[in-house]
Amino acid sequence: MNVLLLVLLAGAVLTLLLTYIGKLLFPKKNGGEETASEPLEECCGAHEVCETDLLNKMSEEIIYYEDEELDAYRNFEENDFNDDQIDEFREILYSLKEKEIEPWLKSLELRHIILPSIIKSEVVFMLVK
Template sequence: MEVLLIALVGIACIAFLTTYIGQRWRSKKGGDVVIETPVEPVEECCGAHEICETDLINKMSEEIIYYEDEELDAYKNFEENDFNDDQIDEFREVLYSLKENEMEGWLRSLELRKIELPSIIKSEVVFMLVRN
């Protein structure tokens, strides 16, 4: 048992010394020089930030952007439970024609235009946002 313990300690010491000596030798040779390559800005949000810069800009903007949904202006000042099935389908048609990165902008556009989403569409939007 003592022989096994001494052998394990010896192997650990040898591993430590070789790692230590190897690192010092590489640093003297200049092997640890890190060359940073410039990173080009990404057009779309990469999702790596807590707050995406593009989302922040969109939220600050008061400009109304239409997503081929001008017909929804007819529902200005409706309550979320005032819609019939055909009207809900109009919202659904626009929602499912959007690209992933357009959904937040579309919601902001509706907010600026004072258009409330039907309650069922709100549920679908939440599901889609959580899924992505």
């Protein structure tokens, strides 16, 4: 009986020791929370997360959304726009479908066009809905 208890106690101590050493050598990321593995290169397209990841991995190709006139505002600061110029951005923004807004923002970024501050607020409101 004593031998059995001694073996169980030794096993428990050995398990605790190995667990402790394992945590020291291989700490988990994100504060100990397990993370999902990264998706494969291809995405099924059925999840909004995958679509967002694909947008981020999109090539540096600039896609125009019938907004070529906005190229005139390249390198403007967000507070440099007058009301008519802001209305140009607004007209294009509200003509886009919801799924086109993020790619449009990426296109503007690649073209070095900064949104007017009021339009940024409207975009955030539209994306949060």
